[in-house]
Amino acid sequence: xxxxxxxxxxEILEIRPNSIRRMLSPEEILxxxxxxxxxxAYDYAAAKxxxxxxxxxxxxGRCSDGFLNFKEILxxxxxxxxxxxxxxxxxxxxxxxxxxxxxxxGIPDGATKMGEDICQALRIANLxxxxxxDKIVPIADIKPGSKILLVEDFCTRGTAFIxxxxxxxxxxxxxxxxxxxxxxxxxxxxxxxxxxELDKFEIVPLVHHRINDWEPExxxxxxxxxxxxxxxxxxxxxxxxxxxQISIQ
Numbered sequence: 001x002x003x004x005x006x007x008x009x010x011e012i013l014e015i016r017p018n019s020i021r022r023m024l025s026p027e028e029i030l031x032x033x034x035x036x037x038x039x040x041a042y043d044y045a046a047a048k049x050x051x052x053x054x055x056x057x058x059x060x061g062r063c064s065d066g067f068l069n070f071k072e073i074l075x076x077x078x079x080x081x082x083x084x085x086x087x088x089x090x091x092x093x094x095x096x097x098x099x100x101x102x103x104x105x106g107i108p109d110g111a112t113k114m115g116e117d118i119c120q121a122l123r124i125a126n127l128x129x130x131x132x133x134d135k136i137v138p139i140a141d142i143k144p145g146s147k148i149l150l151v152e153d154f155c156t157r158g159t160a161f162i163x164x165x166x167x168x169x170x171x172x173x174x175x176x177x178x179x180x181x182x183x184x185x186x187x188x189x190x191x192x193x194x195x196x197e198l199d200k201f202e203i204v205p206l207v208h209h210r211i212n213d214w215e216p217e218x219x220x221x222x223x224x225x226x227x228x229x230x231x232x233x234x235x236x237x238x239x240x241x242x243x244x245q246i247s248i249q
Contacts, residue, residue, distance in 0.1 A: 004028040017081035026207040038073040046245040053244030055221040057228040063219035066211035070153040084117035101149040103127035110153040137167040144174035155183045158193035187211045
């Protein structure tokens with residue numbers, strides 16, 4: 001497999017996931033996002049010229065100057081399976097002895113299919129989860145003492161991960177959540193997620209790629225009148241934010 005940073009969109013879509021037998025570099029993974037039109041970064045140079053455009057409103061309510069559109073990228077089956085296989089290569093050394101999971105769950109909605117891919121490849125039971133009334137809960141019974149590994153597409157502050165852990169423990173208090181948190185990209189800069197009275201969960205990313213985020217009242221982009229927008233709320237929103245600083249002159 002040649003270096004993916006030399007590939008265009010068509011070539012990436014033709015990659016057979018089982019043809020990649022090595023860990024991809026961070027540069028290769030980010031190249032996939034950029035080439036597939038799933039990466040946006042605020043243009044500070046354009047802002048200096050008066051084109052302040054739009055910036056991202058995250059699901060946490062915080063503002064950000066960058067966004068990775070996992071919904072866009074993971075809709076391509078071969079790309080999703082490439083990332084699923086990369087996660088497997090990353091976590092296999094961790095899943096031995098007492099850390100062998102009984103279930104693996106992809107945190108919904110972004111990582112649901114990725115979780116299924118990983119379960120199928122490792123022949124481990126898939127724990128389906130769903131968002132119900134703003135909570136993330138399992139939709140199947142869990143045996144007491146079951147060991148569960150949660151995987152997600154990305155991590156900023158671990159909010160969805162914490163919600164998923166709480167949802168599992170609510171249904172089955174004796175479930176054991178393994179102390180690892182595999183993701184494709186860690187964009188928040190944290191090394192772990194700590195849940196009080198439970199455990200410290202190590203974030204295990206394929207790529208560390210820090211993207212700035214702020215509370216709205218401290219956001220420098222809001223201060224220059226850039227408009228907040230939820231990038232993946234609709235397809236129209238994604239087009240808006242990715243073109244908001246392009247001059248038509």
